[in-house]
Amino acid sequence: MANRDRVRFNVGGQLFETTSTTLANAGRESMLGALLDESWNPGQPEYFIDRNPACFSTLLDLLRTGALHIPSNVPEKLLYREALYYGLLDHVRGAKWGPFDGNTLRLADSVPGRAPGDGTAIRGAPDGGCCVAHGSVVHVYNWMLEERRPISLDYQQVNDVGYIDANSIVITARERLGKGDGGMAVFSAATGELRHRFRVEHGRQPKSFTAGALSLAGLDDHRIFSSCKGRLNEYGIGVWDHNTGQQVDFFYEHPGCSLGDADKLQWLPSKNCLMVATLFPRTDNCFIGLLDLRDKSIPWCWSDAGITMNLEDKRVLHAIAMEDGHSICVINQYDDLGFIDLRAGNTNSAGTGVRWSSRSKLMNQKVPYEESCYPKLATHNGQLFSCMNDSISVFSGSEHVLTSTLRRSYGGSICDFSIGGDRLFALHNEENVFDVWDSPPCPII
Secondary structure (H helix, E strand, C coil): CCCHHHEEEECCEEEEEHHHHHHHHCCCCCCCCCCCCCCCCCCCCEEEEECHHHHHHHHHHHHCCCCCCCHHHHHHHHHHHHHHHHHCCHHHHHHHHHCCCCCCCCEEECCCCCCCCCCCEEECCCCCCCEEEEECCHHHHHHCCECCCCCEECCCCEEEEEEEEECEEEEEECCCCCCCCCEEEEECCCCCCCEEEEEECCCCEECEEEEEEEEECCCCCEEEEEEEEEEEEEEEEEEEECCCCCCCEEEEEECCCCCCCCCCEEEEEECCCCEEECCCCCCCCCEEEECCCCEEEEEEEEEEECCCCCCCCCCCEEEEECCCEEEEEEEECCCEEEEEHHHHCCCCCCCCCCCCCCCCCCCCCCCCCCCCCCCCCEECCEEEEEECCEEEEEECCCCCCEEEEEEEECCCCCCCCCCCCCEEEEECCCCCEEEEEEECEEEEE
């Protein structure tokens, strides 16, 4: 039994001996884990692999101990390439940074900008990479922060960008009058190749349109949503199958609901509804609603229409539905957080229903001579994140207590941030530099 448990390798001329228990740690989907399958080279006394032995030794030690120790004579990029060959990249990524926790994040890297002008958006990929939109170009980085081939939309303004998966990026763009080339499309994250475009049909005729905010329904739901703005009657929310590119539904804009100009879309699985938020300053009045595509209804909505406001009053600048599905968090120009209880029924009369927390009005004063950016919100693993000026605040617990602040002075104000692959990415307004924050792995005792 002991001999059958041992497995021998000859890697690039160097001999290694391990156990099937160690190989099982690689997982059945990996090359090394597949060796345990008796249908593949059963009873093989020794496996020869024509690869780098130093990298194999490091990866084998990772499977034995769960810790990653890279010798000084092994370049990191070479190790990552070999890990990709063996199917162990997830193990390497997991060993490089621990489970995501906003209170333990550390600054891992700052990547200088690649384009002039202000950045539009930054989005984290499921594998820890990211993409950054500047004007009509989307710059793509793998999880090692190596830049891949950029995606160029030929001078079309990018409005939003997102990952369907680690290999596919969806981009929404503004229509150019007379060109008919706006809308939305999916591209390869590795090569920038166009895979398919999403069309809007009105009266069975394809129409050119501007696509705005994006949202994906989830891993097991192939639907993708975007706010749409056409020149005739194509105002509302479009729904497509992101595998086929086919339009499957369209929610036409109701009177008093600026759906085509929506800033934020978010799918809520627990309610089987799409949250749509159209916010100041894009429109004078803010509207947040839940759309039920099954019966084309708006079962819940909130608006500040009818309230006379001046520039000093609180204006909702961003919104996000909380992970528990019971409330929506909003933020104003003072970095105050507000919460709207979805269980309280419609609160669309004169903007009532927001429970404001003014704890931060004096905490985030604008830096002199610095161009300010509108605040943004995000949630992840039960924590709430908000950016204001050059910092990101982390709130924890059911009462959303401020527990950490992430700040990096280089680059100026933060214009956007995103969480993906257990990393946080923050895009600065000046010089288009973006920061990468991750959690260090737990020490091996």
